[in-house]
Amino acid sequence: MKRALITGITGQDGSYLAELLLEKGYEVHGIVRRSSTESFERISHLANKIHLHQADLLDQLSIIEVMKLSNPDEVYNLAAQSFVPTSWKQPVLTSEFTAIGVTRMLEAIRLLGPDRIRFYQASSSEMFGKVQEVPQRESTPFYPRSPYGVAKVYGHWITVNYRESYNMFCCSGILFNHESERRGKEFVTRKVTDGVARIKLGMSSELRLGNLDAKRDWGFAGCYTRAMFLMLQQDKPDDYVVATGETHTVRRLVELAFGAVGLDWQKYVKIDPALVRPAEVDLLIGDPAKAKRILGWKPEVSFEQLVERMVKADLARLQGQPVPDFKARGI
Secondary structure, X not given: OOEEEEEOOOOHHHHHHXXXXXXXXXXXXXXXXXXXXXOOHHXXXXXXXEEEEEOOOOOHHHHHHHHHHHOOOEEEEOOOOOOHHHHHHOHHHHHHHHHHHHHHHHHHHHHHOOOOOEEEEEEEHHHOOOOOOOXXXXXXXXXXXXXXXXXXXXXXXXXXXXXXXXXXXEEEEXXXXXXXXXXXXXXXXXXXXXXXXXXXOOOOOOEEEOOXXXXXXOEEHHHHHHHXXXXXXXXXXXXXXXXXXXXXXXXXXXXXXXXXXXXXXXXOEEEOHHHOOOOOOOEOOEOOHHHHHHHOOOOOOOHHHHHHHHHHHHHHHHOOOOOOOOOOOOO
């Protein structure tokens, strides 16, 4: 039985990845931070199937101890301070988690099993920022536009550096925006679908948003965790863009979400200048050709299907009904 260690296992991606690895017959271990308000909502259905360990990306020794205890064959580093607006308010903390935290993970592997342990780093389309070409691919130069994006660039390149310096099996997945009903409400997709559901149910009268013209390449998170898994099953480590190859504006997201409940979005959406980023990323669209060619990966859920499902999930949640849930598809 293979063993996998996931940082960020309580997050959206971590929960889908844990499900997938369990389906593949893995023994799954996860790192969680000690907190007085621990939240395991996304993995509560896996409680008796996974092994959780307390550690922190800010604490090198705790990472080493968990690595020794879990003895993994594969390590998936998904943990980060991942909310872009917060990275301007807490840039140093974002750097510690999202940048230096990657080095601490790599150092633990270098000390304990550089020839055996395979490592996945969650890179981000935010690294492209002020895009230098359209669409963005693995060779596109990075131009990050937020402290989060800058920290992710560091995490990406330190992963490449350890791969080349120590001949370690290290991969980075440059993932474009990926969403689901498990997404946190601080992210714009879930903020929109939750807001639409509240307005439909008479629990709210407006939805405040920032830049409606920002364009993103949005896919379903369950599909994207399959790509993570596939990267660590290859003969050689490499980096891959994971995306749909389509881009949509926030305005289109809003139109679809309100349309799913039969409402006119223009009657409810208010533009709030306070929600506009100091430095905006205007356009992101990825070229997943390499992932399709080498990994045999492709997205399986359309943007329209994703938005409709998220709205239905939020309506059910707010009415106290069971939440319909996407399941990661087989490979």
